[in-house]
Ligand SMILES: Nc1ncnc2c1ncn2[C@@H]1O[C@H](COP(=O)(O)OP(=O)(O)OP(=O)(O)O)[C@@H](O)[C@H]1O
């Protein structure tokens with residue numbers, strides 16, 4: 001199974017969700033490969049280096065726009081799960097990531113700019129989906145709200161707008177928690193860290209994401 005976490009926008013939690021998803025799959029007993037597509041910043045490659053040998057292993061591989069197709073097709077044979085940490089702005093790279101994926105997770109922050117960006121992203125996603133279906137394949141998508149605060153009216157409003165658009169919104173949401181920033185310093189996911197609330201919400205998101213692929 002290949003999952004990618006991608007979007008048009010930068011700084012919305014793609015890397016955080018990709019790393020945490022990879023960690024959840026590793027704890028679920030799967031052999032996991034996490035792919036860094038951001039050859040400039042390399043934050044997932046660095047996270048992989050910081051991940052201690054006492055933790056469950058996750059193979060981190062860096063790819064470029066030129067070799068992503070070949071690499072993913074090879075890696076998906078050797079691993080149970082491949083998680084692609086997407087890079088924004090790079091049109092070709094994200095289109096290829098979508099074509100290579102079984103499930104695409106689209107993080108969104110609760111702001112109106114995000115909602116507009118996601119509308120544009122879905123146009124691109126649907127084009128790739130049609131291409132894939134035409135070739136006999138399939139790809140599913142799910143929108144994950146990040147840094148969400150249900151106590152804020154604007155956040156609930158954005159959620160309602162996303163629902164109204166009929167986007168495949170996941171019920172589990174991630175709140176703003178410092179644990180997401182701290183855990184990654186040690187190459188960990190939040191389920192390997194101290195904050196129980198972060199752990200519970202991530203496991204709940206993981207469960208939902210796992211269920212998508214089964215249906
Ligand atoms: N739920 C959260 N709570 C607190 N901090 C978060 C949360 N999600 C992400 N962050 C932090 O927000 C910042 C941006 O997140 P991240 O790097 O995952 O986004 P990105 O979409 O991968 O960014 P880029 O487009 O630059 O690759 C990081 O510092 C990250 O630790």
Ligand SMILES: [Mg+2]
Nearest residue numbers: 014015043086
């Ligand atoms: Mg990133």
